[in-house]
Structures are given as C-alpha cells and as structure tokens.
Amino acid sequence: xxxxxxxxxxxxxxxxxxxxxxxxxxxxxxxxxxxxxxxxxxxxxxxxxxxxxxxxxxxxxxxxxxxxxxxxxxxxxxxxxxxxxxxxxxxxxxxxxxxxxxxxxxxxxxxxxxxxxxxxxxxxxxxxxxxxxxxxxxxxxxxxxxxxxxxxxxxxxxxxxxxxxxxxxxxxxxxxxxxxxxxxxxxxxxxxxxxxxxxxxxxxxxxxxxxxxxxxxxxxxxxxxxxxxxxxxxxxxxxxxxxxxxxxxxxxxxxxxxxxxxxxxxxxxxxxxxxxxxxxxxxxxxxxxxxxxxxxxxxxxxxxxxxxxxxxxxxxxxxxxxxxxxxxxxxxxxxxxxxxxxxxxxxxxxxxxxxxxxxxxxxxxxx
Numbered sequence: 337x338x339x340x341x342x343x344x345x346x347x348x349x350x351x352x353x354x355x356x357x358x359x360x361x362x363x364x365x366x367x368x369x370x371x372x373x374x375x376x377x378x379x380x381x382x383x384x385x386x387x388x389x390x391x392x393x394x395x396x397x398x399x400x401x402x403x404x405x406x407x408x409x410x411x412x413x414x415x416x417x418x419x420x421x422x423x424x425x426x427x428x429x430x431x432x433x434x435x436x437x438x439x440x441x442x443x444x445x446x447x448x449x450x451x452x453x454x455x456x457x458x459x460x461x462x463x464x465x466x467x468x469x470x471x472x473x474x475x476x477x478x479x480x481x482x483x484x485x486x487x488x489x490x491x492x493x494x495x496x497x498x499x500x501x502x503x504x505x506x507x508x509x510x511x512x513x514x515x516x517x518x519x520x521x522x523x524x525x526x527x528x529x530x531x532x533x534x535x536x537x538x539x540x541x542x543x544x545x546x547x548x549x550x551x552x553x554x555x556x557x558x559x560x561x562x563x564x565x566x567x568x569x570x571x572x573x574x575x576x577x578x579x580x581x582x583x584x585x586x587x588x589x590x591x592x593x594x595x596x597x598x599x600x601x602x603x604x605x606x607x608x609x610x611x612x613x614x615x616x617x618x619x620x621x622x623x624x625x626x627x628x629x630x631x632x633x634x635x636x637x638x639x640x641x642x643x644x645x646x647x648x649x650x651x652x653x654x655x656x657x658x659x660x661x662x663x664x665x666x667x668x669x670x671x672x673x674x675x676x677x678x679x680x681x682x683x684x685x686x687x688x689x690x691x692x693x694x695x696x697x698x699x700x701x702x703x
Contacts, residue, residue, distance in 0.1 A: 337369050337497075338392035340417070340481070346390045350383055367645075368397075370624055370682070371605065372584070379497070393481035393496065395419065395473065397647050404470035404648070407462075419480065422472040423515035429507035430459065430468055436501065437467050472512075475502055479512030486518060500525050505539050571607060589628070598677075604628055608686075612693075615640055619677040629686040631697050632679065639673035642690070645682040653690040 338346065345362045348354050354362070356377070365373060383390050395417045403411060408422075425433070434454045458464065478498060485494050502508035503523050510521050524543040527536065536544065571588030574581065578596040585604045592602060595613030602609050603624040610631040611623060615638050623630050634640070634655065644651055645667040657670040681688050691697035 337394060338363060339368065339394050339396045340392050341396075342368075343392045346392055349380065350387060350390055352384060366624070367682070370603070370626065370684075391481055391485065391494075393478040393498075395477045400470050400473050401647050403473050404466050407466050408469040408473070417477070419473060419477050422469075422476040423512055425468050425472060426507070426511075427459075428505065429511070430454075432501075432504070432507065433468050433471055434458070434464065436471075437464055471508075475508045476512045478502065479509050479516055479518075482509075483513060483516040483518050503541065577613075615677045617676045620680075621677065622680045624680075624682045625686060626683070627685045628683065630681050630683050630688045632681065632688075632690045633693050633697055634672065634690055635693060637673065638677075639675055640677035640679055641669065641671045641675040642679045642681065643667065643669050644688055646686070646688050647684045649683050649685060649687040651688050654695055655690060655692065 342363045345354070345359065349359050356373075359380075360366075360373060380390075382388070399411075399415075399417055431453045454461075454464070478496065482494050482496055485492065496509070498509065503510060503525065506521075506523065510523065513519075513521055522543070523541040524545060525541040527544045527546055571590065572583050572585055573591045573593070574583060574595065575593045576595070577592075580599040581592070581595060581597045581601070583590050583592070583602040585607050587606045588604065589607040590602045590604055590609045591612075592600065592610065593612045595611075596616070597613065598616035598619035600611070600613070600619070600621045600623075602611070602622075605625070606627045607625060608628040608631065609623045609625050610633075611621065612633045615621070615635065617639065623632070629649070655672070657672070659668050659670050689697055
C-alpha cells in the first residue's frame with residue numbers, strides 16, 4: 337500500500353501522535369492508494385491501540401511504471417530504490433499474470449478478454465515481459481520489506497496484508513521470500529461469493545476463509561451542502577446538479593451530465609467515470625478510478641488547468657495541448673485557455689480521455 341518514504345508517518349500514527357485527517361494528508365492517501373479509508377481504519381486503529389509496528393512495504397508507483405515502460409535491466413542500480421534483482425517468474429506465474437495483462441488491455445478493465453494461456457509468441461512479447469517485470473518489482477519490494485524484519489535470532493511474527501494476486505499458489509511475494517532465504521511462510525486468502533470454486537484448488541493457499549456480508553453502519557461525515565451518493569454495484573447517473581457533488585461506486589460506472597456544480601468528486605474502483613457537466617470558473621473537479629477509464633467532455637473556450645495521472649493506461653485527446661510530460665505512469669499537467677477551473681484526473685489501470693462535445697469520446701485500444 338504505502339511506499340517506504342512514508343514509514344516515519346506510520347511510526348507517528350502507531351505512537352498516537354496523529355489524528356485521522358492529518359495521517360491521511362501526510363501519507364497522501366488519495367494519491368498513493370485512493371480506496372475508502374474507512375475500509376481499512378479498523379486495521380490501523382488496532383495497530384495503534386496495541387502498539388503494533390506498521391511497515392511500509394511498497395515502492396513508488398512511478399518506479400514500477402518506469403520498469404513497465406523501459407524494462408528492469410534499463411534501470412540503473414542506484415535508481416532501483418534498494419530493490420535487488422527479483423527471482424525469475426516461472427511459467428505458471430507468468431500465465432497467471434497474463435490474464436491480468438489481458439484484462440488491462442480492455443477498455444476500462446470492464447470487459448476481460450477470454451482467459452487463456454499465452455502462446456509462445458505472446459509469452460515472449462516485449463510489452464508483456466516488461467509487465468511481468470513491473471509486477472515482480474512489487475513482489476520483490478514487499479518480500480524484502482518482510483525479510484528485513486524476520487532476520488535475527490528472535491524474529492517477530494510478521495503479518496503482511498496485500499492483494500491476493502501477490503500470493504496465490506505461492507507465487508509472487510512467497511516466491512521472492514524463498515529466494516531471500518525466508519521459508520516459514522503461511523498464506524491465508526479470503527474467498528467471497530463471487531470467487532469461483534473451480535479455482536479453489538490444492539496449493540492455492542494454506543488457509544482460505546470467508547467473511548460474512550454484514551450491513552455497514554452509516555459513517556459520520558462532515559456536514560455539507562450538496563449531494564453525496566454512494567452505490568455498491570449498479571452504477572450512478574447524475575443530472576442537473578448545481579451544488580456540491582460527491583459520488584462513490586465500487587463496480588459501477590458514474591455518469592455526470594448537465595451538472596452546474598463547482599465542486600465535484602467522483603470515484604469508482606472498477607467502473608468508468610464520465611463527466612459532461614459545465615466547467616465553472618474556480619471550480620474543482622476530482623475524478624478517480626482504479627480499474628476504469630475517465631472521460632471528460634470539454635466545451636469550446638474552456639478555461640481549466642488539468643492534472644493527469646495514470647499508471648497502466650493511456651492519455652488520449654484531440655485537443656491541442658502542451659504537456660509538461662507525456663509518459664505513462666507519471667503525473668503531468670496542461671492548461672486550456674487561461675486556467676481557472678482545476679481538474680485532478682487519476683486512473684490506475686484505465687485510460688484518461690478528454691474530448692470536445694462534437695467528437696466521439698471513448699478509449700481506443702491499441703492494435
């Protein structure tokens with residue numbers, strides 16, 4: 337979750353010297369992770385109450401993105417954030433990563449390609465090999481962070497929480513841990529109603545557990561004028577809103593149309609976020625999604641500053657702009673007209689598309 341540079345902030349949190357708001361600001365939660373903090377808050381509170389050290393295991397996204405663009409061998413050793421050479425991925429793990437790679441090639445990550453093992457030609461494709469190397473940087477970084485804590489005569493118990501894709505069948509992080517000399521490893525995976533029993537095969541983990549779905553109590557929020565909308569899976573369509581707007585979904589798309597609001601926040605985990613509203617002078621518009629695309633329709637003569645960030649997606653626009661930098665996985669900025677309004681657009685896996693009202697506006701896949 338967190339890059340190593342925020343370790344001092346985690347230490348202050350565990351010591352009880354930070355409140356929630358200051359902690360979120362100092363770790364750059366929205367930029368670094370972005371998911372709803374309340375989903376993770378019980379873990380953070382438990383660690384603080386019991387004074388359990390928390391460790392930032394990750395590296396900067398821009399570093400992983402650079403590996404994906406250039407390849408591991410092209411990165412000078414001094415610029416690898418202390419990460420040693422990952423143990424090579426075996427064919428089974430590469431096959432597993434290939435399915436993720438195919439999913440990322442679909443628009444918005446919402447229409448997964450047919451699941452199949454790669455052919456020899458596909459397996460050897462340079463773009464795919466760099467993708468594997470980038471994923472292994474994450475695996476190696478987390479493994480090194482764990483290994484550093486368990487060395488010595490009386491090593492502590494280390495509980496590492498990470499995405500299941502880094503753990504299944506002992507690939508990913510466990511593979512890198514073994515390469516680093518750590519052999520006492522236990523894997524526990526959650527298994528939800530949407531997970532196929534066909535994938536529950538011997539060796540997938542040491543322990544598999546289910547979590548009962550329970551209604552969540554409404555969490556407190558600061559009083560605000562405007563509209564706040566949250567959905568679970570069906571998506572949201574918002575029209576004719578003139579006040580503050582806050583929309584969150586998990587798997588659904590968000591469509592904001594004919595909005596006159598000058599304060600818009602919209603975020604989805606797996607869905608597309610689409611904005612077709614008026615752009616007000618001095619307005620602030622933050623659109624974010626983890627696995628989906630972001631589409632913004634910009635009227636002629638718009639005055640707005642754009643801050644763009646996408647890790648594993650494309651940036652597309654037919655509007656002539658001068659970019660500070662155009663490189664996948666890094667943040668860049670540009671200004672339309674005289675600026676005024678502010679757009680912050682961030683997608684981890686999807687494309688970011690900006691177009692005029694008269695143009696087709698959707699992500700075009702690479703051929």
